Amino acid sequence: MSGTLYHEALLEIYKHPLNKQVPSDFSIQHKEINSTCGDEVEIFIKLENDRVATIGWQGSGCAISQASASLTTDAVKGKTAAVIKTLTPESVLHLLGLPKLNPTRLRCALLALEALKKAL
């Protein structure tokens, strides 16, 4: 299972993250910490007409949690809070191109989604 964990595309996103900056203008901010391994993801959002107009993030952690922050924040651009709240763990794994993960690693993969849902 974990043989395909560190695939090219995921490593590429980890090394060259998307949206990894604090936007100059934001109204919502939320930080999540994964206490078992110390991963951190902090999300910054500006909503316009209830849609994500601007999104950025900061954080540190394992490749899975950080790649997930890039891809999850990218996927919700222009979406409404209501739609974001219905995002499932499976959809995040799909974004990451990852198979089923063990519970510990799943927490890494879903850290950004959790931060996002709590932010909104």
Add this chain to the structure above:
Amino acid sequence: MQNIKKQFPIFSRPEAGSRYGGTNHPNMIYLDSAATTQTPSVVIDAMNDYYTKTRSNVHRGIYDLSEQATAAYEAARASIAKFLNAEREEIIFTSGTTHGLNLLAYSLTPKLSHRDNVVLTRLEHHANLVPWQQMAKHYGFTIRYIELTPEDELDLASAEKVIDANTKIVSFALVSNVLGTVAQAKKISEFAHARRALTIVDAAQAVAHLPIDVENLDCDFLVFSGHKLYGPTGIGVLYSKKALLEESLEPFFFGGDMIKSVSYTDATWAELPERFEAGTQNISGVIGLGAAVEWLASLGWDKIVAHEREMMAYALDKLKNEVTIIGPAIGHIHRVGVIAFTIPSIHPHDIAEILNQDNICIRVGFHCAEPLHRHLGAGPTARASFGVYTTKEDIDKLVKGIEKVKKIFA
């Protein structure tokens, strides 16, 4: 220590059709003995004997079976006392180091006030930090920390300074579970006793790697967990000087087996050490721990220490060009049991995950010593730790695994 893995069923070839699903792991590279060690068959057999041949409660039955169980239980206590160079009455069974430290923190602090202080060190495991922090909130005493030297050893000059006339307790790890450094316990005890403070030694990471002599350490209390020295989980020891058990420490749990006589209004206590062992104890755990210390002693401390020093030197030498080692990596500082490390720009979690693909078990994170990591300016780290069964081959595989990690993230 040649072929010692043969004594550990977990490293044996899988038996056909295991009843409980799991399997044995002949090819596993187990480098997480600081978290918990594996169990040799002598320990499993001793516990099995209790369950299949003498199962009954101890100190309670008149019948032969209970006499036999009691004899096995008390023989284990005697073995452990000998192992620590203590007396039988000074050995109190707990569920582990954490239990022992909490018991001491709860029992020793109610008389402290805002004028008093408790001295810990910068490198303590959460188990020797959080109980004191919580008690400090109740009773108002302050907590002070012995600093580290530039080589990450406990700084004796700092110890001498922070331990003062208002210090009531000095509690410290004999071996750090992150740095592997060994405290100069005797010196620290000396400073503490000169100020009439009590000393507590957290020997969790020491007890499998160094011979322990409580008389020589001159500590007042010493705690450890069975599962870190090849014994069962859920059992541990609180050693206490007899005079303190008699005069300074009140029973912590009340109930069966710890009383002499009970009326509807009051009770009197049993003799030592039963006074401190209320309720039915972890009997198989005690018996297993007794077998573990007998077994460890039978290997010979000279041989254990020599083997582990050799493995440590070999690992430090192989790893020093591959990773950033946390704590002392120089030969003249005695480092015991653990090597915590990082690799620049690769998260420890990813290191462990990739090593896991090759059946190599290491631990990552803060190793229950988050303040120490912050103090060192480190984030989470990876940690490889050794036991009597660790071989150069294991270390070579770790190094190969680390090369693979670096290639994937290159």
